[in-house]
Amino acid sequence: MVCTVRGLVKTYPAARGRRGAPATPAVRASDGIDLDVVRGEVFGLLGPNGAGKSTLVRQLTGLLRPDEGHVRVLGHDLVRHPERAARLLGYLGQDSTALDELTVALAAETTARLRGLETRAARAERDAVIEELGLGEVAGRPLKKLSGGQRRLACVAAALVGERPLLVLDEPTSGMDPVARRAVWAAVDRRRAERGVTVVLVTHNVIEAETVLDRVAVLDRGRVIACDTPAGLKALVADEVRLELVWRTEPPLDVPEVAALWKTVETARAGGGAAGRRWTLRLPPDDARAAIATVTGGPAFAALDDFTLATPSLEDVYIALGGRAEGAEGLVKA
Amino acid sequence: MSVMPAVSGVSGVSGARGGVPGVSGASPGLSGASTVSGVSGVSGVSGVSGVSGASEASDEVGEVGDMPAPLAARARLFPALVAVYRAQLSRARVARIPLLFVATFQSIGIMILMRGVVDGGSEARAVVAGSSVLVVAFVALNLLAQYFGQLRASGGLDHYATLPVPPSAVVLGAAAAYASFTVPGTAVTAVMGSALFQLPMTNLWILIAVIPLSGAALAGLGAALGLLAPRQELATLCGQLGMSAALLLGVLPAARMPQVVSYARDLLPSTYGVEALARSFDGQPDWWVVCADLGVCAGVAVVSLAAATWAYRRAAVR
Ligand SMILES: Nc1ncnc2c1ncn2[C@@H]1O[C@H](COP(=O)(O)OP(=O)(O)OP(=O)(O)O)[C@@H](O)[C@H]1O
Ligand SMILES: [Mg+2]
Numbered sequence: 210m211v212c213t214v215r216g217l218v219k220t221y222p223a224a225r226g227r228r229g230a231p232a233t234p235a236v237r238a239s240d241g242i243d244l245d246v247v248r249g250e251v252f253g254l255l256g257p258n259g260a261g262k263s264t265l266v267r268q269l270t271g272l273l274r275p276d277e278g279h280v281r282v283l284g285h286d287l288v289r290h291p292e293r294a295a296r297l298l299g300y301l302g303q304d305s306t307a308l309d310e311l312t313v314a315l316a317a318e319t320t321a322r323l324r325g326l327e328t329r330a331a332r333a334e335r336d337a338v339i340e341e342l343g344l345g346e347v348a349g350r351p352l353k354k355l356s357g358g359q360r361r362l363a364c365v366a367a368a369l370v371g372e373r374p375l376l377v378l379d380e381p382t383s384g385m386d387p388v389a390r391r392a393v394w395a396a397v398d399r400r401r402a403e404r405g406v407t408v409v410l411v412t413h414n415v416i417e418a419e420t421v422l423d424r425v426a427v428l429d430r431g432r433v434i435a436c437d438t439p440a441g442l443k444a445l446v447a448d449e450v451r452l453e454l455v456w457r458t459e460p461p462l463d464v465p466e467v468a469a470l471w472k473t474v475e476t477a478r479a480g481g482g483a484a485g486r487r488w489t490l491r492l493p494p495d496d497a498r499a500a501i502a503t504v505t506g507g508p509a510f511a512a513l514d515d516f517t518l519a520t521p522s523l524e525d526v527y528i529a530l531g532g533r534a535e536g537a538e539g540l541v542k543a
Numbered sequence: 544m545s546v547m548p549a550v551s552g553v554s555g556v557s558g559a560r561g562g563v564p565g566v567s568g569a570s571p572g573l574s575g576a577s578t579v580s581g582v583s584g585v586s587g588v589s590g591v592s593g594v595s596g597a598s599e600a601s602d603e604v605g606e607v608g609d610m611p612a613p614l615a616a617r618a619r620l621f622p623a624l625v626a627v628y629r630a631q632l633s634r635a636r637v638a639r640i641p642l643l644f645v646a647t648f649q650s651i652g653i654m655i656l657m658r659g660v661v662d663g664g665s666e667a668r669a670v671v672a673g674s675s676v677l678v679v680a681f682v683a684l685n686l687l688a689q690y691f692g693q694l695r696a697s698g699g700l701d702h703y704a705t706l707p708v709p710p711s712a713v714v715l716g717a718a719a720a721y722a723s724f725t726v727p728g729t730a731v732t733a734v735m736g737s738a739l740f741q742l743p744m745t746n747l748w749i750l751i752a753v754i755p756l757s758g759a760a761l762a763g764l765g766a767a768l769g770l771l772a773p774r775q776e777l778a779t780l781c782g783q784l785g786m787s788a789a790l791l792l793g794v795l796p797a798a799r800m801p802q803v804v805s806y807a808r809d810l811l812p813s814t815y816g817v818e819a820l821a822r823s824f825d826g827q828p829d830w831w832v833v834c835a836d837l838g839v840c841a842g843v844a845v846v847s848l849a850a851a852t853w854a855y856r857r858a859a860v861r
Contacts, residue, residue, distance in 0.1 A: 270705055284611030296614040300705040307699035310634035322626035323706040325616040351634075374612060 217278035240431035256428035301368035324371030627716025646681035671736030672820035673793035680789035691769030692778020722758025757816030763847030770854035
């Protein structure tokens with residue numbers, strides 16, 4: 210067991226209102242979290258904005274002291290000895306500004322030196338990680354002058370230098386293009402394969418979550434509402450499929466079958482009056498088949514622009530588990 | 544728009560207009576969920592996604608005893624300090640050169656102004672010494688307080704807090720970088736001042752001791768202010784106030800100050816650097832007194848750097 214969390218509670222205290230700034234209530238950002246992460250797995254934390262993902266990983270890395278509960282990482286009690294975290298794990302914060310004025314190469318080298326490497330080893334690691342992540346072209350430029358995705362990639366580079374058995378990455382690929390993202394996942398995977406490195410990461414990208422993660426914990430309002438393999442989570446809703454219908458303008462609610470479908474619509478978006486032009490339905494396969502027959506034949510067909518039928522994704526799981534509806538939007542930030 | 548792995552049947556092209564909509568089977572390589580299109584095979588729900596090696600804890604028996612894993616080596620103080628120093632100096636080169644010019648011109652301007660007020664002698668020495676050390680105060684106290692205030696406010700301390708570096712390495716490295724960055728400005732100011740007031744330059748080598756010692760004392764103070772201030776704006780404000788104090792108490796001749804103000808002057812770390820430098824302009828400086836001043840300066844430097852390190856620890860571990 211690389212990482213064990215039991216009964217973790219963290220409340221941000223209420224802030225009194227100052228002039229111009231309204232008072233904010235206390236926020237229970239971790240509300241009794243239990244987690245187990247085993248060696249060599251890529252463990253994902255998924256959830257809407259404000260779910261408490263960053264708060265959780267900051268407690269895993271000894272940066273934030275929990276109000277209650279235990280955090281054990283590689284056999285060390287990090288609540289009692291938070292300073293040991295720096296010698297056990299590599300951390301990438303959600304927004305990292307400490308390196309902003311350094312060049313990419315110097316940021317990686319300095320971080321390696323501060324992880325305790327000798328000068329020569331630090332330079333070798335610097336060159337290796339710059340090569341690995343394809344940062345060669347921007348290596349001599351200060352982070353501040355890079356694009357958002359490049360800067361993030363440089364921060365990932367700094368997080369990866371110096372061997373650590375556990376990597377904790379808070380949204381490592383946010384803002385990156387597919388090539389950069391693939392480079393990051395390849396680098397993470399290589400460390401896992403070659404050295405058995407364990408990775409705990411926060412992500413909003415559902416597609417990525419399905420492909421790179423071994424297990425996923427879905428967080429909502431400071432609680433873990435589900436924790437399983439992506440396939441296991443999808444099995445929770447596997448007896449349903451998702452049907453999306455797009456109407457050209459107004460949905461033809463005067464057609465009785467369509468009016469019946471409208472009652473089961475889960476979300477409706479994008480204009481088109483009260484009913485919305487874009488419908489998402491979650492149905493048993495037979496019902497979905499019947500629904501498609503209805504909308505592709507008969508009078509409704511004239512109003513239909515497009516339809517999609519898909520097996521459930523993690524997003525569907527999230528919604529089925531009772532995540533907030535507006536949170537579902539936040540889940541898909543890519 | 545949804546980011547579902549499913550590729551929509553006729554998106555955009557709108558097959559519904561042409562014929563039977565929604566025939567697609569392609570699911571992008573990334574996705575685990577397969578898309579079932581059209582009307583057939585809907586029940587073929589596949590959930591093959593990259594599950595591997597995540598079996599439950601059964602194969603972890605070897606570690607259930609919870610033998611703590613070995614801790615990686617700490618970064619040692621001196622190499623870490625050098626690494627921070629190098630990094631800080633490189634960022635200073637980019638970002639701080641204009642400010643160094645400002646600091647130098649400010650000091651030179653003050654000396655030119657004061658030339659109409661003081662008439663040589665000990666007051667002129669005090670003005671030149673005070674203006675030279677003011678450059679140190681500007682950079683080491685004011686800018687460093689701003690830097691640490693901003694680092695703390697933006698969460699940048701997290702980066703250092705998750706690296707196994709001694710806190711003193713971060714504080715001392717940054718302080719040393721800022722202090723050494725003041726060297727050219729201070730030297731230029733001292734030389735210009737000596738020329739302006741016709742003071743002997745023979746003993747200006749004392750700057751070799753004055754700059755690092757008063758630099759360390761002021762940088763420690765600046766770092767502590769920046770790290771202790773509850774908000775970033777307050778850190779900036781404290782830095783500015785500290786510099787104003789160094790300006791007023793260092794440059795204005797001490798003899799003309801009211802009693803209370805001269806106590807404040809005794810408390811300011813830069814004062815002893817100013818005194819040492821001012822004395823070295825004498826024809827025959829009393830080296831013992833100069834050394835005593837520098838000794839006080841060194842003592843204050845140790846105290847203020849220790850305070851800064853304590854403040855850093857306090858800020859980093861919340
Ligand atoms: N320093 C803080 N002081 C007070 N409240 C905070 C603080 N940091 C976070 N919160 C609150 O705690 C909750 C959880 O925040 P957290 O940053 O952990 O969310 P998150 O899941 O990482 O969200 P995101 O996806 O946007 O990064 C939010 O409601 C947030 O407003
Ligand atoms: Mg976050």
